[in-house]
Amino acid sequence: GAVVSQHPSWVICKSGTSVKIECRSLDFQATTMFWYRQFPKQSLMLMATSNEGSKATYEQGVEKDKFLINHASLTLSTLTVTSAHPEDSSFYICSARTASFGEQFFGPGTRLTVL
Amino acid sequence: GENVEQHPSTLSVQEGDSAVIKCTYSDSASNYFPWYKQELGKRPQLIIDIRSNVGEKKDQRIAVTLNKTAKHFSLHITETQPEDSAVYFCAANPGGNQFYFGTGTSLTVIP
Numbered sequence: 344g345a346v347v348s349q350h351p352s353w354v355i356c357k358s359g360t361s362v363k364i365e366c367r368s369l370d371f372q373a374t375t376m377f378w379y380r381q382f383p384k385q386s387l388m389l390m391a392t393s394n395e396g397s398k399a400t401y402e403q404g405v406e407k408d409k410f411l412i413n414h415a416s417l418t419l420s421t422l423t424v425t426s427a428h429p430e431d432s433s434f435y436i437c438s439a440r441t442a443s444f445g446e447q448f449f450g451p452g453t454r455l456t457v458l
Numbered sequence: 459g460e461n462v463e464q465h466p467s468t469l470s471v472q473e474g475d476s477a478v479i480k481c482t483y484s485d486s487a488s489n490y491f492p493w494y495k496q497e498l499g500k501r502p503q504l505i506i507d508i509r510s511n512v513g514e515k516k517d518q519r520i521a522v523t524l525n526k527t528a529k530h531f532s533l534h535i536t537e538t539q540p541e542d543s544a545v546y547f548c549a550a551n552p553g554g555n556q557f558y559f560g561t562g563t564s565l566t567v568i569p
Binding site: 377389392436440452454 | 500502504547562
């Protein structure tokens with residue numbers, strides 16, 4: 344199956360700093376990438392959907408100025424958590440989808456801890 | 459929009475028994491239903507999926523059934539093994555890029 348990587352896998356930062364998370368599709372071109380947030384023992388909450396070369400579509404309640412998404416190429420999307428605060432601590436997972444497949448391929452996730 | 463409900467939230471079975479997880483959806487336009495398995499701290503992995511033109515699909519010990527009229531679909535795991543212990547998520551896709559996930563079922567297989 345297709346492989347999606349995420350970097351970093353774990354990041355700890357101080358409150359007020361910004362953190363960038365990268366999501367890459369390694370062996371396929373992802374026309375669409377998704378960013379999810381997952382709290383412990385809870386389901387995946389879709390934050391935004393991004394298509395290469397266009398602005399991301401954010402879900403209701405997700406601040407687009409807080410969570411900046413850039414989908415610069417068919418293999419790379421980035422999520423930047425700006426001015427992170429402890430309540431932003433969570434597990435962030437990206438996924439990618441091509442126009443050819445129905446399924447999403449998930450990245451391994453990034454655990455963000457904001458002190 | 460689509461609303462996916464998943465039951466039960468937790469499920470414990472003895473090794474070798476069967477496990478069934480059920481999901482319902484609200485949008486009749488949904489036509490693709492994947493199931494994901496997520497182990498603690500790891501990524502969700504697709505284990506089986508079904509499209510709306512099929513009523514049942516089986517892959518070894520795992521099967522999925524779909525009832526379009528009733529708008530529900532179920533995951534069946536037979537001869538459960540301890541390594542089946544994980545959180546399972548169902549999802550519904552009403553076309554396009556929107557995937558709606560269930561709330562998850564934590565399955566524990568007791569040796």
